[in-house]
Amino acid sequence: MSLRPLILLSLFSLLVACGSDAPKPQPPTPGPAPQQAQKKAKASAELGPLPTYQRELSGTLQGVPAGAEVELALLVIDEKDRPQLLLASSNLIGTNQVLPFRLRFNPESFPVGARVELRGRASQSGQLILHLPAQMITQPTTQALGQLQFVKAP
Numbered sequence: 001m002s003l004r005p006l007i008l009l010s011l012f013s014l015l016v017a018c019g020s021d022a023p024k025p026q027p028p029t030p031g032p033a034p035q036q037a038q039k040k041a042k043a044s045a046e047l048g049p050l051p052t053y054q055r056e057l058s059g060t061l062q063g064v065p066a067g068a069e070v071e072l073a074l075l076v077i078d079e080k081d082r083p084q085l086l087l088a089s090s091n092l093i094g095t096n097q098v099l100p101f102r103l104r105f106n107p108e109s110f111p112v113g114a115r116v117e118l119r120g121r122a123s124q125s126g127q128l129i130l131h132l133p134a135q136m137i138t139q140p141t142t143q144a145l146g147q148l149q150f151v152k153a154p
Helices: 003-018 032-045
Strands: 055-062 069-077 083-093 099-105 115-124 127-136 143-149
Antiparallel strands (some): 055 099, 069 115
16 A cells, blocks of 8 residues: 555645544633632631641631632732732631631741731622731731721722
8 A cells, every 4th residue: 555645644634633623612601600609718718726836827717708819928028019929828718707817837947037928808799899907917926816807909
């Protein structure tokens, strides 16, 4: 058998494969994103007892509307007010009531002499609606921060 028919057959097969209809993209459904956020929030709420090698920041958040996705982060901040390192994070879902939080971190990763802040934001339908004024964290110890108030995002 000569090589020419084999090459033509291969090229024809390649053209047929490339010329088929592409799968139609599915329209985005609004359901999965909130479900994922709720799963993350439930996982961060069910932490269990505090291990001896970790420390914890705890308190309550006020002013978060029901269904809002809340993100808290413990960050190392540079001199230009930019986040440089994420030490810990947590996701919660607002309930339109006081929202308790617990944020665990490794005290060994806490940099000596650096500025560390707890920051937070709340979004609804993907849009930023509230933010938490930065809370300075000076020691890598377990701390109860009390009630923290969210304010409208600029």
